[in-house]
Amino acid sequence: MAGIKDVAAEAGVSVATVSRVLNAHPSVSEAARARVLAAVETLGYRPNAVARSLRTDQTRTLGLVISDVLNPYFTELARSVEEAARALGYSVIIGNADERPDLQDHHVRTLLDRRIDGLLVSPTDGGTPLMLEAARGGTPIVFVDRWIPGIDVPVVRADGRAAIGDLVAHLYGLGRRRLAIIAGPAATTTGSERVEAFRAALAGHGLVLPDAYVGQGDFQAASGRRATERFLALPEPPDAVFAADNLMTLGALDALRAHGLRIGADIALAAFDDIPWFVHTDPPVTAIAQPTGELGRAAVHALAALIDGGTPPSVTLPARLVVRRSCGEGAPNPRSEQ
Amino acid sequence: MAGIKDVAAEAGVSVATVSRVLNAHPSVSEAARARVLAAVETLGYRPNAVARSLRTDQTRTLGLVISDVLNPYFTELARSVEEAARALGYSVIIGNADERPDLQDHHVRTLLDRRIDGLLVSPTDGGTPLMLEAARGGTPIVFVDRWIPGIDVPVVRADGRAAIGDLVAHLYGLGRRRLAIIAGPAATTTGSERVEAFRAALAGHGLVLPDAYVGQGDFQAASGRRATERFLALPEPPDAVFAADNLMTLGALDALRAHGLRIGADIALAAFDDIPWFVHTDPPVTAIAQPTGELGRAAVHALAALIDGGTPPSVTLPARLVVRRSCGEGAPNPRSEQ
DNA sequence: CTGAAAGCGCTTACAG
DNA sequence: CTGAAAGCGCTTACAG
Numbered sequence: 023m024a025g026i027k028d029v030a031a032e033a034g035v036s037v038a039t040v041s042r043v044l045n046a047h048p049s050v051s052e053a054a055r056a057r058v059l060a061a062v063e064t065l066g067y068r069p070n071a072v073a074r075s076l077r078t079d080q081t082r083t084l085g086l087v088i089s090d091v092l093n094p095y096f097t098e099l100a101r102s103v104e105e106a107a108r109a110l111g112y113s114v115i116i117g118n119a120d121e122r123p124d125l126q127d128h129h130v131r132t133l134l135d136r137r138i139d140g141l142l143v144s145p146t147d148g149g150t151p152l153m154l155e156a157a158r159g160g161t162p163i164v165f166v167d168r169w170i171p172g173i174d175v176p177v178v179r180a181d182g183r184a185a186i187g188d189l190v191a192h193l194y195g196l197g198r199r200r201l202a203i204i205a206g207p208a209a210t211t212t213g214s215e216r217v218e219a220f221r222a223a224l225a226g227h228g229l230v231l232p233d234a235y236v237g238q239g240d241f242q243a244a245s246g247r248r249a250t251e252r253f254l255a256l257p258e259p260p261d262a263v264f265a266a267d268n269l270m271t272l273g274a275l276d277a278l279r280a281h282g283l284r285i286g287a288d289i290a291l292a293a294f295d296d297i298p299w300f301v302h303t304d305p306p307v308t309a310i311a312q313p314t315g316e317l318g319r320a321a322v323h324a325l326a327a328l329i330d331g332g333t334p335p336s337v338t339l340p341a342r343l344v345v346r347r348s349c350g351e352g353a354p355n356p357r358s359e360q
Numbered sequence: 361m362a363g364i365k366d367v368a369a370e371a372g373v374s375v376a377t378v379s380r381v382l383n384a385h386p387s388v389s390e391a392a393r394a395r396v397l398a399a400v401e402t403l404g405y406r407p408n409a410v411a412r413s414l415r416t417d418q419t420r421t422l423g424l425v426i427s428d429v430l431n432p433y434f435t436e437l438a439r440s441v442e443e444a445a446r447a448l449g450y451s452v453i454i455g456n457a458d459e460r461p462d463l464q465d466h467h468v469r470t471l472l473d474r475r476i477d478g479l480l481v482s483p484t485d486g487g488t489p490l491m492l493e494a495a496r497g498g499t500p501i502v503f504v505d506r507w508i509p510g511i512d513v514p515v516v517r518a519d520g521r522a523a524i525g526d527l528v529a530h531l532y533g534l535g536r537r538r539l540a541i542i543a544g545p546a547a548t549t550t551g552s553e554r555v556e557a558f559r560a561a562l563a564g565h566g567l568v569l570p571d572a573y574v575g576q577g578d579f580q581a582a583s584g585r586r587a588t589e590r591f592l593a594l595p596e597p598p599d600a601v602f603a604a605d606n607l608m609t610l611g612a613l614d615a616l617r618a619h620g621l622r623i624g625a626d627i628a629l630a631a632f633d634d635i636p637w638f639v640h641t642d643p644p645v646t647a648i649a650q651p652t653g654e655l656g657r658a659a660v661h662a663l664a665a666l667i668d669g670g671t672p673p674s675v676t677l678p679a680r681l682v683v684r685r686s687c688g689e690g691a692p693n694p695r696s697e698q
Numbered sequence: 699c700t701g702a703a704a705g706c707g708c709t710t711a712c713a714g
Numbered sequence: 715c716t717g718a719a720a721g722c723g724c725t726t727a728c729a730g
Contacts, residue, residue: 025707035716035717036717038710038717038719041709042709042715049715050715051716068472068473069707069708070414071470072475072707073709074707074708074709076414076706077708077722078710079722081410092432097435098430100429113470115453115454136410136451276639276640301614302614304643363724373701375723376703376726377701380725387700389700392699392700407723407724408723410722411725413724414705414722414723417706
């Protein structure tokens with residue numbers, strides 16, 4: 023593969039000049055520029071990004087460590103992150119933690135070794151030593167969706183509190199009184215916050231959330247199924263189940279179906295995170311939608327600002343309830359979809 | 361951040377010795393090894409992968425350019441690719457082409473500039489100049505799922521021909537006679553092959569595939585909806601629709617639902633690519649499942665072999681029909697799921 | 699077993 | 715406007 027020296031030779035200039043035209047440095051004569059460009063063209067020269075990175079100490083690359091690629095929410099987040107990053111001239115390398123702290127650390131380490139310019143992460147847990155070290159080590163980091171208390175970096179996330187309040191009101195209005203939740207890991211912020219918001223909303227209606235109605239999940243499908251099975255085995259099973267993410271909803275759907283329950287009639291089901299498939303499930307699933315695209319963009323902009331030496335603020339965007347039919351037939355909601 | 365020189369100083373050895381212990385070179389005394397390891401520990405040293413890559417001319421990184429991250433099929437493929445690559449000591453950088461040749465080229469170029477050791481791609485089109493150039497340029501490449509005729513590199517894919525035959529037989533057995541297909545872009549191999557297999561299978565039953573029954577899609581949801589709308593506007597609409605991927609199926613579901621049609625009764629619907637959500641749609645969707653995880657693993661192994669100077673063969677794995685209820689109620693199929 | 703030194707392909711002050 | 719040279723952080727023959 024042709025190197026910068028070959029281009030210099032072909033154009034009859036020094037490598038310094040070649041470098042200058044490639045980097046749009048102003049002081050290069052038109053004649054030299056033209057010759058270099060021509061040489062680049064005929065040799066099919068492509069600069070070696072590895073060498074450039076070593077020299078400039080920047081890779082123009084962002085790392086994104088997400089909790090689970092199989093989760094459509096994160097996949098959509100990844101897409102918007104890459105798009106926003108590309109617009110800013112950054113590439114992004116995605117690491118999938120699969121909800122495992124060890125895998126998360128593996129990716130963070132690899133990314134750090136590659137000297138990415140900044141890191142976007144939705145932490146799988148309460149904070150591994152490596153995570154803390156990376157933050158202290160001066161690597162620009164911003165948390166997306168989930169964050170780690172005690173690590174002082176910008177956080178970009180959606181606040182589901184109000185939407186969860188709307189959901190509980192919706193369920194209450196439909197006559198549901200025994201509301202249960204399938205939570206994510208308590209070590210994650212989204213895991214604990216959603217339960218707290220749910221509990222608070224119930225209290226607002228004079229309802230309590232018994233321990234037996236808090237299923238412990240891990241944000242993946244199988245755990246949603248297990249938690250649901252456990253609910254159904256209770257002497258007094260819940261009449262409404264709220265799953266804290268879309269994958270656990272999938273598991274809940276499996277379990278409910280297996281028990282022959284009519285969702286929306288025998289039992290209500292709602293999800294955190296809205297995805298295209300929820301319009302087509304049987305029945306369509308009522309869900310809380312996050313402004314995923316905006317979150318991705320805001321996270322990238324915050325990270326870019328951090329890299330540029332700024333001190334971007336945290337961003338919290340509202341989530342909203344999208345009523346469909348899985349909780350029962352209510353009055354047509356203005357915000358609902360077909 | 362501590363560099364190799366700091367470690368050498370701390371351990372009282374040369375950088376060469378530090379490098380040797382880090383790379384598990386045999387000729388290092390136990391004493392030196394211990395001191396270096398201790399120094400690495402106390403300084404929290406992490407080798408700079410950029411510098412190492414420049415020197416060794418290998419990045420231990422694979423590039424994966426997929427057609428669309430929002431497609432669960434590719435997302436699952438990406439996951440298995442990363443897993444298999446990690447087991448072999450490679451990282452993978454994913455590029456999402458969004459079914460756009462220009463975006464695909466952008467990612468291929470970026471990946472090449474980064475000097476990835478090998479490239480895995482499911483091409484969005486018939487072959488851009490860059491793609492051809494990269495292949496000729498000596499970069500180890502293997503195609504996954506889709507391939508480009510004329511570029512002689514290993515191809516790892518599933519053959520859906522037999523499964524499509526099974527599907528057509530299934531539809532025929534259910535009394536369907538007006539079968540339509542929503543195809544992917546003709547420039548992609550999966551776009552054209554699935555139509556051809558479908559047409560051949562129809563012929564086997566004495567049926568023809570009229571041009572009006574071949575909807576032109578682009579593998580994304582909106583096109584599935586448009587093609588379906590067009591089918592329904594026909595004087596004689598089809599009584600069965602086969603969508604060539606899961607995203608277009610989503611669009612077809614939208615359109616069918618909007619027209620108030622009962623899927624499985626008024627009209628049959630089947631999909632290429634099986635995903636977890638199809639079990640829970642209304643009705644559950646009959647689909648052709650690819651051995652996605654195996655494809656990802658096989659692709660990585662082929663690419664690794666290529667990088668190591670081998671000449672791995674192409675791999676073709678069978679796809680299989682998973683009968684559910686979207687084509688109508690047939691005899692319970694042994695291979696069907698709940 | 700160990701170290702001094704060259705070199706990977708670039709960029710960028712420094713002179714001119 | 716241009717070039718010679720240093721240097722980014724490693725690895726690896728080459729001597730010893």
